[in-house]
Amino acid sequence: MRIATSLAVVICAMIMAAQPLPAQRGPANVDVAKIVEREVASGQTFVGTVMPIKRSVIGSAVGGRVAEFPVNEGDFVRARQPLAQLLTNTINLELDSEKATLDLRKEELNELVNGTRPDEIKRAKALMMAAKADSEYQQKRLKRLESLYARKAVNDDDIQAVVSESIRAEEMFSEAEAAYKLAVEGPRKEQIAQAKARVAVQQALVDKLESQVVKHTIISPFDGYVVAEHTEVGQWVNSGELVAEVIALDHVDVSVQVLENHVPHVQLKSEVRVEIPAIPNQVFTGEVVMIVPQADIRARTFPVKVRLKNEIRKDGPLLKSGMLARAVLPTGPRLKALMVSKDALVLGGPTPMIYVVEPGKKNSKLGKARAVPVQVGVADGRLIQVKGDLESGGYVVIRGNERLHPGQDVMISNVLEPDALPTAKAINTDG
Structure with missing residues (x-):
């Protein structure tokens, strides 16, 4: 039985090896945009934590016995949705x-x-x-x-x-x-x-x-997720005693501690690139919404909050409270940097990379995709700073790059603006 299994594995491997590679099926259609050079502030990476924008530890306004507790940890609840119901028979009669x-x-x-x-x-x-x-x-x-x-x-x-x-x-x-x-x-x-x-x-x-009847129904103050239960059906709760904890995650704040020599360069509403190590195949961009003017006396650091729009999926929010995050804040002097569309980044590997199109000599629409590992810097709108074997004016793939592999032949379908939106139209490059 073991010999037969090993033989089947070898045969499957030989069949897969005999199949033609994607590059042999003809050039892949891609959309490209230029690499541009802009002046941006140099960035500094700070480690932070993903935090909810709102957190409410909800207690009971009156004492009573819990008759219903319909929620569980992890449940999504709407604003004013009941979290717990206390007995109200006597009050209802009165x-x-x-x-x-x-x-x-x-x-x-x-x-x-x-x-x-x-x-x-x-x-x-x-x-x-x-x-x-x-x-x-x-x-x-x-x-x-x-x-x-x-x-x-x-x-x-x-x-x-x-x-x-x-x-x-x-x-x-x-x-x-x-x-x-x-x-x-x-x-x-x-x-x-x-x-x-x-x-x-x-x-x-x-x-x-x-x-009094209303106070016997403990409700959620906003849309969010239940992250803690403090009671159960049949338990007696006193006035002011905790019932549940709810957090809002439609937006999240990345809280980082910035050293005092860097914090003067941080500006409110400035765009910030955020990396979530637990989600390596996605780049997040947020906005500085708060710079607390009170430092930690021992560390001489100031709390800075970067707000991100969260992605809510069927199985819950993508960004969860407590996740490790790294925020690249523009804290240094301004310098010239190469910028590409965020859509050009291919993530998920050991290092971020982009595909540069090297046009053919006979047909400028045909070329080869060259994979270039890059280091990612600060963000500027839909553009992001990259460092690597790149030149200003070159073309990078921003649509269709998820299907490419190094050296693959490509056909340029559209040339888009560097900061084009996903639904952007092609631009005229014929002059």
Whole structure:
């Protein structure tokens, strides 16, 4: 069995060796751009660490038992997404009771604001007219009895009874008339004000309970990733106790310590090339966003932050918090340097390299790709400084270089500007 396996490996190797190399399939189509010479500040490399632009250690505003904890370390969460939910059964019952009382107070206020109903005014008026008729009847009756009393036709008890009934009827009319006027005028302003105050007090009670319910839901303050869990379902948390930690990684800061003799040359908003050793096949460019004016007294270094836009992939952010980084800050005197498009760099090998096209003598569009190892320096927009066996004005491959190998024949499809964007059009080189 071992002999057969070894024989199969040898046969596969012979078949692969017999296959033609990519260079034998004809020239590869590439886009090129010129090597340019520009004046840039010389760079100095500083070691730093990738840090999130925002970090929040989230605690609970109230005490309670954790009923739900739906997130795990490494999960992506949106702003205001719940991280944990505390039990709220008792508060919800109190809230329902206070809401019902609030509805009662509001309806009481509405009853006063709406005033007396037309039917009630009509009824009060009818009672007033009935009382008036009764009062007039008793007045007329009293006058008749008074004339009879003058002729000694009735006794004192009879006349006193009629007088008393007349007074009662007059007072009943006065009461009915006052009730009618009150019905027409409606509730007093003071009553409406008191009802409004009762509604406001009850609304405050409801708002307080609703605020407590909200505080029982611990939420994320921004979009980010959960990097630490400090509780679990069923655990009791006190007010102020930690629940989770969230960091934002859509942008990251590379924090470096710059020596005091270099920091005066660092300028805000200057472009900085950043290398991430864990991602050797990619060059990152950031911007200086902060120069802290307070040095570490022992080391005489100043914190400088370089901000990078992160790449968010399906499996998470490309740049992760805590990664080692090297930032090339422009801290030295200005000097002339050869610059090429960042797209010309071929990374992933022992050293960065670019492909220089050496045009043929008969056809300037045909040539060979020569691999040139380079040292990378400071960045300037979409251009980057390179040091190696290069000359200003030469052409380097910026599109299609990932498929090339040294000495391969190439066909120049387009000549682009040195700082061309990926979607740039070809430029006219015929003069």
